Amino acid sequence: MTAVHQFVPALLPRDATGDHTRAVRDALRAAGWESDIYVEAAHDELRAEATYFEEYPGRARPGDVLLYQLGTSSPVAEFLLGRPEPLVLDYHNVTPASYYEGWEEHTAAKVSLAADQVAALAPRAVLGIADSAFNARQLEDLGCPETAVVPILVDDEVVHGVPDPATRARLAADHGDATVLLFVGRISPNKSHQRLVEALWYHRRRYDPDARLHLVGPAVTPGYAEAVFAFADELGLSDAVRHAEDLSRAELAAWYADADVFVCLSEHEGFCIPLLEAMGAGTPIVALDAGAVGETLGGAGILLPESRPATVAAAVDRVRRDADLAAWLADAGRRRLGDFAASTTRRRFVEVLSGVTGRAAVPA
Amino acid sequence: MPTPPATPSSPTSPTPPAGTPDPATDASGPSTADRVRYLDEVMAEIDAEVRRRRASGDLPPGLERELDELFLEFSPVGLQGRARLRETLSLVDGSAYVDIAVPTASNKAVGSYVKRAVRKGLGWYMNFIVTQIVKFAWSVSRMFHVVVDHIEDLEAAVEAHRSPDLPSTVVPSASDGASWWAPAATEALAAVRERVVVADCGDASLVEALLAAGVDAYGVDPSDLALEPALDRGVDVRAEGALDHLEVVADEALGGIVLTGSVEWLRPNERDRLLDLVATRLAVDGTLVLHSTSPAAWAAAASPVVRDLAPGHPLHAETWAHLLARRGFDVRATLAGGVDRRLAHVADADGDAGTLNAAIDAINDLLLGPTEYLVVATRDR
Numbered sequence: 001m002t003a004v005h006q007f008v009p010a011l012l013p014r015d016a017t018g019d020h021t022r023a024v025r026d027a028l029r030a031a032g033w034e035s036d037i038y039v040e041a042a043h044d045e046l047r048a049e050a051t052y053f054e055e056y057p058g059r060a061r062p063g064d065v066l067l068y069q070l071g072t073s074s075p076v077a078e079f080l081l082g083r084p085e086p087l088v089l090d091y092h093n094v095t096p097a098s099y100y101e102g103w104e105e106h107t108a109a110k111v112s113l114a115a116d117q118v119a120a121l122a123p124r125a126v127l128g129i130a131d132s133a134f135n136a137r138q139l140e141d142l143g144c145p146e147t148a149v150v151p152i153l154v155d156d157e158v159v160h161g162v163p164d165p166a167t168r169a170r171l172a173a174d175h176g177d178a179t180v181l182l183f184v185g186r187i188s189p190n191k192s193h194q195r196l197v198e199a200l201w202y203h204r205r206r207y208d209p210d211a212r213l214h215l216v217g218p219a220v221t222p223g224y225a226e227a228v229f230a231f232a233d234e235l236g237l238s239d240a241v242r243h244a245e246d247l248s249r250a251e252l253a254a255w256y257a258d259a260d261v262f263v264c265l266s267e268h269e270g271f272c273i274p275l276l277e278a279m280g281a282g283t284p285i286v287a288l289d290a291g292a293v294g295e296t297l298g299g300a301g302i303l304l305p306e307s308r309p310a311t312v313a314a315a316v317d318r319v320r321r322d323a324d325l326a327a328w329l330a331d332a333g334r335r336r337l338g339d340f341a342a343s344t345t346r347r348r349f350v351e352v353l354s355g356v357t358g359r360a361a362v363p364a
Numbered sequence: 365m366p367t368p369p370a371t372p373s374s375p376t377s378p379t380p381p382a383g384t385p386d387p388a389t390d391a392s393g394p395s396t397a398d399r400v401r402y403l404d405e406v407m408a409e410i411d412a413e414v415r416r417r418r419a420s421g422d423l424p425p426g427l428e429r430e431l432d433e434l435f436l437e438f439s440p441v442g443l444q445g446r447a448r449l450r451e452t453l454s455l456v457d458g459s460a461y462v463d464i465a466v467p468t469a470s471n472k473a474v475g476s477y478v479k480r481a482v483r484k485g486l487g488w489y490m491n492f493i494v495t496q497i498v499k500f501a502w503s504v505s506r507m508f509h510v511v512v513d514h515i516e517d518l519e520a521a522v523e524a525h526r527s528p529d530l531p532s533t534v535v536p537s538a539s540d541g542a543s544w545w546a547p548a549a550t551e552a553l554a555a556v557r558e559r560v561v562v563a564d565c566g567d568a569s570l571v572e573a574l575l576a577a578g579v580d581a582y583g584v585d586p587s588d589l590a591l592e593p594a595l596d597r598g599v600d601v602r603a604e605g606a607l608d609h610l611e612v613v614a615d616e617a618l619g620g621i622v623l624t625g626s627v628e629w630l631r632p633n634e635r636d637r638l639l640d641l642v643a644t645r646l647a648v649d650g651t652l653v654l655h656s657t658s659p660a661a662w663a664a665a666a667s668p669v670v671r672d673l674a675p676g677h678p679l680h681a682e683t684w685a686h687l688l689a690r691r692g693f694d695v696r697a698t699l700a701g702g703v704d705r706r707l708a709h710v711a712d713a714d715g716d717a718g719t720l721n722a723a724i725d726a727i728n729d730l731l732l733g734p735t736e737y738l739v740v741a742t743r744d745r
Contacts, residue, residue: 102439141745194435201431206422227438234434267614290614299399302406305559305617309431310423314413318406325406332399 002357003034004065004088009074011042011050014249016152016273017092021069022049023153024090027346028353040074053079060085065356067129070094070121073114081120088356089121090129091139092152093270093292099190103224118142127356129349131271132292148352151296152271153345159280159337161253171258178210179203179320182259182283184252184274185217185266187225187243192288192307194228195265199312201235207317211240216255218245256281260326261316265307269293275301276340279333284326286315300336301329411600418602419595429608449512456508460501464494544701545738546570549622549653550577552697552740556651558619563606564626568594571601579620584609586626607634610641618645624655628662628678635676635687643691646743652693654684654739661702661735681737693741702736 006025012018021037028035036059042050051059053076066085068076071092080087094115100108122128122142129150130136136147181200185191193215200213219225232241244255256262262278264287275296278285285301287293294303302315319326417423464487468479549570553560554577562571565583567590574581582600585591586608594601602609606626621642630638642652662678663671671677679687685695706728709721 198428198431198435206417224439227435230438231435234438288614289617299396299403302403302410306613308414308428308612310414310417310428311410314410314417318410318413328402 002063002065003036003061004028004067004353004357005034005036005038005056006067006069006090007038007053007056007076007080008069009040009072009076011037011039011046013043013045016154017069017071018043018046019155019158020090020092020153022046023155023342023346024067024349027153027349030346031350033357038076040076065353067353068121070118071114073110073117077117077121081124086126086356087121087124088127088129088353089118089125089139089144091118091135091270092131093135093138093268094118095188095190095268099188099268100221103189104221107221127352129352132295134292134295135270150348150352151340151345152273153342153349154273154276154340156342158249158273159276159340161249161256161277161280163254163257164248164250165254167251167254168257171254175258176210178212179208179261179316180212180214180259181261181263181316182214182216182255182278183263183265184255184277185264185272186221187215187217187219187228188221189224190266190268191217192265192267193224194231195288195307195309195312196263197228197232197235197237197241198309199263199265199307199316200232200240201237202309203313203316204237204240207313208320211316213237213241214255214259215241215243216245216247216252219243252277253281256283259283261286261319263312263316264288264293265312266290266293267307269296272296276337279337282330282334284319284329285333286312286319298336298339300332415595415598415600428612432612449515453505453508453512456505460498460505462494462498462501464490466490545655545699545736546573548697548699548738548740549655550574550579552653553577553579553581553620553622553651556619558647558650559617560620560622561609561613561618562622562624563609564624565594565601565622566590566625568597568599568601570622571599572597575599581620607638607641610638610645613645615644616647616650618650619647620651620653621646622653622655627654628656629674629676631675639687639691643693643743648743648745650743652688652739652741652743654741655736656681656684656739657702657736658733660731660733661705664731681739684739685741688739688741692743692745694744695739695741697738697740699738699740700734700736701738702734705732705735707732 006021008017008021010018011021025035025037037050038053038056039050040053056079060083064085065088066080066083067088067090068080069090069092070077071094095111097108097112097115100111118138119142122139122144125139125144126146128136128139128144128147130139130147131150131152133149136149139147181196181203183191183193183196187193196213196215200211203211229238229241229243232238244251247255256278259278259281260283262274262283262285264272264275264285266272266288267290269291271292275285275287275293279300285297287297287301287303288307289303289305297303302319304311304315319329414423466479466483468476468483470476470479546569550573553574556579558580560574560579560581562568562574562581562583563585565571565585566587568583571581571583571594582602583591583594584602584604584606586603586605588603591601591603606623610621623638623642627635627638646652657665657678659678659680666674681698681700685698688695707724709724710717712718712721
């Protein structure tokens with residue numbers, strides 16, 4: 001039986017790469033293939049679903065195909081470089097080290113190593129699967145002989161979450177007539193949270209003095225997060241910028257449902273799952289055209305050529321003032337989300353891997 | 365406000381999701397063209413709103429830069445000045461000491477007793493380890509002090525060599541607006557569909573020529589005064605220098621960039637920064653049009669004071685081609701133009717003008733060639 005085994009640095013619950021890896025495994029098994037997950041580390045909750053990658057040589061069989069979930073540096077990359085099996089990369093992008101330099105040198109070193117590993121693996125792979133054409137171009141530039149664009153597998157429950165009633169009620173009580181901007185994502189320099197703060201500051205000065213900014217996501221670069229919040233304080237926005245993290249899916253859905261506009265000013269995104277979550281929640285999107293954002297958005301939002309506060313504030317005001325536009329954007333988002341249906345992506349995944357395994361896929 | 369096109373009653377096709385929805389499979393809804401047109405109209409309204417704010421003085425040109433500088437004050441990336449460096453160094457000094465006296469307070473009486481016992485029992489061990497750690501930390505701290513002292517010496521040395529700033533008015537302009545090279549620039553950019561920025565656009569005549577050719581162009585210029593007529597005509601122009609503007613534009617957001625004017629006298633580090641920005645802000649396959657005075661013409665036209673004090677000077681077209689090629693550009697064309705100052709040959713009435721004309725050719729080549737040139741390049745990677 002054909003086997004496509006996945007390798008991933010860390011298998012974590014409630015994590016985009018972890019969820020994707022497990023969903024791919026399920027899709028491959030449903031297609032009639034053997035598929036196991038090999039890891040450098042696994043969370044206790046998922047320990048039973050993973051095997052340490054060092055154990056693979058003892059289990060390897062002729063005909064195996066190895067699929068590497070690549071988004072960070074790991075000894076797994078070095079291990080795979082030494083394996084004779086056909087290698088497929090599932091590339092989720094690596095944030096350039098320049099974003100972390102000065103903020104967090106150890107992270108800069110880690111992503112720099114990851115970039116080196118991508119460069120070494122790309123020409124060695126028989127196929128590069130990328131979440132976006134943006135990511136695919138990077139693989140091609142590094143010498144990957146063949147690429148296919150297949151979006152990250154996002155569970156329908158993630159993008160169609162039912163808002164937690166208590167959280168929804170609490171946020172609604174605070175909302176009033178104020179404009180609420182929302183961004184969801186790690187607090188990390190490539191996400192440009194300071195631009196969101198600038199946009200809020202300008203928006204309050206010129207359009208809505210009560211406007212607020214909700215930031216949801218872990219402060220993975222603490223120095224940067226401290227700078228962002230200190231910057232907000234300096235601009236007199238300490239009460240207008242709210243931060244939340246470690247939310248359940250239902251709580252997160254409530255934050256999306258409460259927002260008037262989802263604003264993404266990230267300078268570097270390989271795909272941007274929060275855009276899909278905003279689409280699922282029917283929240284209109286205003287986003288900077290950077291990285292793969294425009295591609296993921298697919299015309300279902302206002303795409304800005306720059307992240308200047310005046311431009312962002314004007315776009316937010318435009319959406320806020322024009323109910324027809326807001327409704328149209330929400331509807332366009334829901335339609336666009338249909339393109340990322342998990343069933344479609346699962347089928348596509350099996351299709352592209354069939355070309356490597358050399359056998360027809362069993363319809364999923 | 366533009367009216368949104370009708371929304372479809374069913375989702376788009378389940379085809380692979382890269383790119384925009386496919387209108388062919390979306391029969392019940394608006395076509396992609398309709399959606400794009402509608403969003404373009406909305407975006408144009410947003411642009412107009414920003415321009416109106418700018419023109420009304422509501423959005424001072426330096427506002428965004430001031431915000432950036434304010435953020436940098438909270439950033440280790442933006443370490444500025446000796447005070448900030450010394451402040452950070454004092455944090456290192458402060459954390460270089462490790463206190464061996466572990467707190468023993470506890471909510472429970474027995475807890476405090478146990479902690480004291482552990483502290484007493486392990487004191488000899490901890491003291492041995494901590495002494496070495498503190499010794500190491502102080503060594504590192506001393507090293508940082510030496511490094512900071514050295515940096516301050518270097519800063520003082522660099523400051524001593526700083527060239528005085530020249531007001532832009534004393535630097536000769538490459539041209540009085542879009543002149544001989546405007547048609548060539550327009551032709552080079554005519555097929556560009558993404559936005560095109562004209563740096564140092566002056567009266568925006570080139571911006572208007574590009575708009576007339578169907579190019580989505582706008583201009584930037586550091587001089588508010590120069591832009592006033594264009595603002596009055598409703599042209600999208602912004603009071604900013606090329607460097608400041610490109611710093612805040614997203615990667616690959618532009619389909620074309622026109623550089624002229626200040627590129628002639630940028631400091632070397634500014635020139636490098638400008639080229640790096642051009643190479644990232646321009647989309648792959650995007651077009652760069654660069655116009656400059658030739659070095660010989662600049663030297664001939666500039667006053668001795670300007671020649672001596674100018675922080676930079678115009679480069680040869682070949683040098684730009686070299687710098688651009690190193691950043692992944694393919695130079696498609698180099699055009700010479702401007703004022704033709706070449707001396708004419710003398711008549712060969714006596715049959716001995718050959719030597720004189722050869723000398724004239726040599727002088728023409730050396731000193732009196734075309735006064736300006738245009739480089740057209742495409743970003744390959």
